[in-house]
Each structure stands twice: as C-alpha cells, then as structure tokens.
C-alpha cells in the first residue's frame with residue numbers, strides 16, 4: 074500500500090468533499106504540545122488544567138497563577154501535581170468549547186483516522202459522547218487505538234518515510250444519539266468498483282436485515298455510483314456508511330484496503346477474488362452466524378487466525394515450546 078492511499082483516508086482530507094453526506098464535523102489542527110501530551114506516558118496521567126473562564130466571553134483566558142484552584146498547599150496530596158503540573162492548552166481548549174457549542178453540545182471525537190473507541194469504558198457515560206475538553210482529553214489520552222494514528226499509521230506502507238503525518242487533527246463530530254447499529258455497513262471498493270457490502274456490527278443477528286437486504290444494497294450501490302466513485306481519489310478502499318430511517322446514506326468513515334481495516338463478514342481473499350458480476354452483500358443470516366467480539370474493539374490479531382497471523386505465529390511457538398519441553402523430559 075502507498076502512503077498516499079493511507080493519507081486519503083484521513084478525515085481532514087475526505088470530509089470537505091463529502092460534507093453534505095456525512096455527520097456535521099468541525100476539524101481542529103492540534104498543537105504539537107498537545108500531541109506530545111497524548112503520546113507521553115511517563116509519570117501519572119494528569120488532565121489538562123482548564124484555563125478558559127466558564128463565565129467569561131469566549132476569548133477570555135484565565136491565568137492559572139492567579140487562581141486559588143491552582144495553588145499548591147505544602148505537604149498536601151498536591152505534591153504529585155507539583156512534580157507533574159497539569160499542562161494547559163488554552164487555544165485548543167477554547168476552540169474545542171466553541172466547536173462543541175456549535176455542534177449542539179455533544180460530540181464524538183476522533184483523530185486523523187481513528188476514534189478512541191477502546192477507551193469508552195473510562196468515560197462516565199461508557200460511550201464516546203463528550204461535552205467538554207476534559208472528557209475529550211481523557212478519552213484521547215487513555216486510548217490504545219490512537220497509538221496507531223500517533224505512531225504507526227504508515228507501518229504497512231511500501232513507501233514509508235515517516236512514522237507519523239506532519240500534522241494531527243481533532244475531528245469533533247456532532248453526536249448522533251439514535252444510531253441503530255444494524256443500519257451501519259462497510260462497503261468494499263476494488264479498482265473503483267463496489268465489490269462487497271457487509272453488516273458493520275457482526276456480533277448480532279438482525280432479522281430486519283434479511284427482509285431489507287436487497288433494498289439496502291440498492292440504496293448503497295446508488296450512493297456509491299452517484300456520490301463516491303468519482304469523488305474519492307483511491308482505487309482500493311473501504312467506507313463505512315449509515316442508512317437513515319428516511320433512506321439517506323451517510324458516510325461515517327473511509328478506511329484503507331487491508332492493513333488494519335477489518336473485512337468483517339468477508340475475507341480479503343474473497344474480496345480480491347476474480348471479477349464479480351454483482352455487488353455481494355453479506356449479513357448475519359441466523360443466530361448461529363454471529364461473529365464473536367469484532368465490535369468490542371478486540372485487536373484484529375485476536376480474531377485473525379489465518380496462516381501467518383499473530384495467532385498462528387503464537388500457536389506455532391507454543392507448539393514448538395511444548396515439543397521442546399517434552400523432548401527435554403524424555404531425555405532427562
């Protein structure tokens with residue numbers, strides 16, 4: 074895969090083109106100091122100090138040194154915060170607050186490619202719904218999924234020259250309270266042709282999908298032909314969509330072909346197989362057909378057992394070790 078193909082899947086790249094067919098989003102460039110804060114895992118975790126005055130005009134910034142809240146009393150539990158004073162990002166904090174407000178008060182945060190989905194458990198509401206800068210900082214800082222964006226985005230590129238993009242962005246997406254998981258799909262595009270569509274949430278059987286399969290496939294094919302095919306610059310990629318009650322198709326995300334993208338109810342071999350006549354749509358078609366754990370952000374290594382996968386390599390090593398131990402005890 075070329076770096077260019079990975080870059081095209083960054084939200085700050087695709088969103089401006091697909092704005093009218095996606096969830097309303099504001100994109101903020103992150104200062105490098107905040108990127109360093111996200112990457113840094115030395116010392117205890119500290120939330121950023123909030124410096125934007127709650128009650129003041131939007132551009133009033135509080136000086137932490139003037140505030141009682143920031144005073145450190147001697148010999149108290151604040152010893153830690155004396156050694157690790159909370160960082161402050163006043164400009165970013167202010168922009169985040171303004172964006173949240175303009176998006177209706179609640180947002181879904183993500184970086185260039187990924188959301189902190191593995192960290193949802195840490196937030197008070199158990200989801201990625203954020204209403205403040207602190208909640209966003211907590212989720213971003215706690216997420217392992219984001220390590221991919223921050224340090225490994227180009228690992229599968231044949232022309233990798235850097236481990237990270239030049240700039241990182243924070244995308245704040247208007248929170249969608251009523252998304253129905255059965256109406257999310259992943260569409261696979263090979264040489265600019267839509268070759269497969271899979272139910273996104275593969276841990277559940279939804280009878281409605283069996284009933285509406287043909288109608289939904291047609292909706293997504295039409296959307297791809299009219300809206301995506303010519304507009305998205307890659308040849309091979311996957312994109313996730315949501316079908317609304319009214320039958321509108323909304324883009325959630327673009328993903329690379331292969332690498333860290335899950336093929337869900339397909340395998341990459343199947344998707345890469347010879348030319349298909351029609352777009353194949355797969356849904357879980359019975360209670361017995363559900364796939365375990367894919368939605369719970371289990372690393373792909375846990376579910377991919379194909380030859381050469383991490384699991385396969387682990388099993389080989391375990392097997393070798395068992396044989397070695399047996400050999401040793403037989404020889405003893």
Ligand SMILES: Nc1ncnc2c1ncn2[C@@H]1O[C@H](COP(=O)(O)OP(=O)(O)OP(=O)(O)O)[C@@H](O)[C@H]1O
Pocket residue numbers: 096180181183186187188189190246247248249250252257273313325326328
């Ligand atoms: N604006 C939103 N409001 C509420 N939920 C959302 C919103 N955007 C996305 N989601 C939910 O979060 C899930 C993950 O979103 P998204 O694909 O943007 O993140 P990601 O980290 O790139 O995930 P993946 O790697 O699995 O594609 C979506 O499938 C959807 O269920």
